[in-house]
Amino acid sequence: MSETEKLTVGALVSVLVLVVPGFLLHEAPRFPGSLAGGLLGIVGASLFVLLLIYSLVRRSAWVRTRVSKYASLRALLSFHVYAGVIGALLGILHSGHAYRSPLGIALVVAMLTVVLSGFVGRYHLAQLGTDLREQREKLGVLRARFDQIAAEAARTAPVGSANPSSSGPSLRTLALLASGDGVAVSGAPLLRLVGAIADLEHAIGRREAVKRTLSRWTVLHIAAALVLYPLLALHIWNGIYFGLRWLR
Numbered sequence: 347m348s349e350t351e352k353l354t355v356g357a358l359v360s361v362l363v364l365v366v367p368g369f370l371l372h373e374a375p376r377f378p379g380s381l382a383g384g385l386l387g388i389v390g391a392s393l394f395v396l397l398l399i400y401s402l403v404r405r406s407a408w409v410r411t412r413v414s415k416y417a418s419l420r421a422l423l424s425f426h427v428y429a430g431v432i433g434a435l436l437g438i439l440h441s442g443h444a445y446r447s448p449l450g451i452a453l454v455v456a457m458l459t460v461v462l463s464g465f466v467g468r469y470h471l472a473q474l475g476t477d478l479r480e481q482r483e484k485l486g487v488l489r490a491r492f493d494q495i496a497a498e499a500a501r502t503a504p505v506g507s508a509n510p511s512s513s514g515p516s517l518r519t520l521a522l523l524a525s526g527d528g529v530a531v532s533g534a535p536l537l538r539l540v541g542a543i544a545d546l547e548h549a550i551g552r553r554e555a556v557k558r559t560l561s562r563w564t565v566l567h568i569a570a571a572l573v574l575y576p577l578l579a580l581h582i583w584n585g586i587y588f589g590l591r592w593l594r
Contacts, residue, residue, distance in 0.1 A: 377442030393433030
């Protein structure tokens with residue numbers, strides 16, 4: 347995942363989120379049936395149909411073997427992301443912000459759920475995993491430093507201040523370390539180190555909780571897609587059955 351791709355898709359999603367409530371400022375009930383509105387709808391619907399290519403390639407070894415000769419799975423995923431966001435944006439423009447029919451409203455909600463859940467899973471969840479790995483590495487460094495200081499304190503502390511049978515330095519040893527009494531390491535750096543470890547462990551715990559919550563994005567993404575495509579087919583049939591206004 348490149349930084350350019352992340353910024354581009356993030357910008358497109360931001361535009362999509364800002365365009366959705368456009369009915370507060372503008373509404374064109376006749377635009378969806380016009381020539382321009384119809385073309386936007388056709389292109390947007392076509393992009394959403396093309397999204398299925400990535401799903402087929404990923405889940406079918408037979409299809410993947412034949413398609414991989416022409417495009418990599420990573421390239422198809424990038425197309426999947428761009429096509430979804432652009433298709434949703436064209437779909438909102440096609441609506442003319444005329445959210446009146448239950449079918450249209452349900453289609454818009456399903457479409458936005460598919461796009462936003464995919465965006466969260468593709469970018470935010472991946473970034474969250476990267477941040478967690480970096481924080482765990484930093485926590486490992488801090489703990490190693492703490493163990494080094496504690497071992498030094500155990501060696502330099504007065505005899506009898508630590509319990510030899512314990513697996514680590516005793517509270518007495520740590521107290522001596524924190525006060526700087528009888529050890530070469532001052533207490534202030536240790537207290538800052540302990541505070542940094544505690545803060546980092548707390549931050550990691552919160553990020554892990556968020557990651558567990560967001561890890562369910564795939565279920566939401568697939569469920570919304572299963573709702574989206576029947577609604578899209580019904581919407582297309584509805585437009586063909588009642589006719590296109592610009593042909594009259």
